[in-house]
Amino acid sequence: MNELILLITGGVGAWSTYYVANDLKQGAIRSSAGLSLIVGLFFYAFPTVVSLQQAVEIPFVFMGASFVGMTAKQAIGSKLLIIIAGLFYSSIFIAADSIFIGYGGKIGTAACIAGTTVYGIQHLVRRVIG
Amino acid sequence: MLQQIPWLVLAGIHVFFLLNLMENDATPIWIKWLIVPTIGLLIIGYLSLRSTKEAHSKLETLLTPLVMCATGLLTYYLSIELSLGPVIAAGTIGFLASYLPVFFKSRTAAAMPAPIYCATFVGMCGTYLTESYLFIAFAGLSASVLYLMSRDGFNGIGGKYGSLAFGGIALVALIFGEL
Numbered sequence: 001m002n003e004l005i006l007l008i009t010g011g012v013g014a015w016s017t018y019y020v021a022n023d024l025k026q027g028a029i030r031s032s033a034g035l036s037l038i039v040g041l042f043f044y045a046f047p048t049v050v051s052l053q054q055a056v057e058i059p060f061v062f063m064g065a066s067f068v069g070m071t072a073k074q075a076i077g078s079k080l081l082i083i084i085a086g087l088f089y090s091s092i093f094i095a096a097d098s099i100f101i102g103y104g105g106k107i108g109t110a111a112c113i114a115g116t117t118v119y120g121i122q123h124l125v126r127r128v129i130g
Numbered sequence: 131m132l133q134q135i136p137w138l139v140l141a142g143i144h145v146f147f148l149l150n151l152m153e154n155d156a157t158p159i160w161i162k163w164l165i166v167p168t169i170g171l172l173i174i175g176y177l178s179l180r181s182t183k184e185a186h187s188k189l190e191t192l193l194t195p196l197v198m199c200a201t202g203l204l205t206y207y208l209s210i211e212l213s214l215g216p217v218i219a220a221g222t223i224g225f226l227a228s229y230l231p232v233f234f235k236s237r238t239a240a241a242m243p244a245p246i247y248c249a250t251f252v253g254m255c256g257t258y259l260t261e262s263y264l265f266i267a268f269a270g271l272s273a274s275v276l277y278l279m280s281r282d283g284f285n286g287i288g289g290k291y292g293s294l295a296f297g298g299i300a301l302v303a304l305i306f307g308e309l
Contacts, residue, residue, distance in 0.1 A: 033224030102259030108292005
């Protein structure tokens with residue numbers, strides 16, 4: 001159940017950041033930082049709405065997913081692919097739970113791996129289809 | 131050769147991360163099976179992303195290490211000493227930094243939000259890794275070197291700044307014997 005919530009958070013975080021950055025034209029940094037700040041403040045103010053573990057993990061997963069959503073429209077133009085990259089990022093986050101504990105940039109690295117992989121798939125598919 | 135530096139820096143950081151994930155006993159087997167094709171797709175991604183050639187002022191280049199070092203320390207202070215946590219600390223500084231080009235019309239100010247947001251990730255380190263401000267300061271400087279080396283490449287894919295921060299921290303952790 002916890003994993004499912006984190007996966008959904010990854011998809012929502014990536015999509016919402018991409019939407020605010022591109023469709024609402026707020027730019028990638030403001031979109032990522034602003035949305036992460038809102039989610040962080042919500043769970044800081046209301047930590048008991050979920051379990052303690054989820055109150056800690058959800059803002060982290062959301063912020064990492066927001067890095068996926070910082071991807072430029074020119075690189076990945078489809079919102080569906082951004083959501084897929086967000087879900088892949090969440091999977092890496094869950095799997096990397098016990099490595100690099102306390103390292104800043106860990107979630108960004110996972111986000112970049114997920115984003116670049118989906119970009120690579122998109123590039124490959126375009127080459128194959130022509 | 132210079133044009134290859136950005137993706138070589140990023141590739142090194144990503145492969146280091148994935149190999150550690152692969153070696154970890156707690157990593158689910160299906161993730162381990164995914165790592166090899168992921169590395170293949172990453173290489174395709176790196177090679178197909180084009181580098182940009184932007185003009186950078188000397189002031190911007192000189193300011194970047196100082197700003198990144200200071201931002202890393204400030205984020206760490208807000209996160210740990212004021213107990214705000216890393217997400218609120220990094221989010222607040224990144225959000226405020228995104229308005230710099232609005233209030234200051236210079237080209238240098240317009241270029242600063244990116245290294246500032248990158249450095250907030252350095253300050254997201256937890257006490258499990260370090261309680262030393264010296265460590266954070268060196269990690270900020272180290273990340274700034276990686277940032278300056280790769281600022282013209284690999285643009286457009288999210289997570290680049292986080293990867294550079296992680297690379298800076300891993301280098302300093304290696305020097306401090308924390309890795």
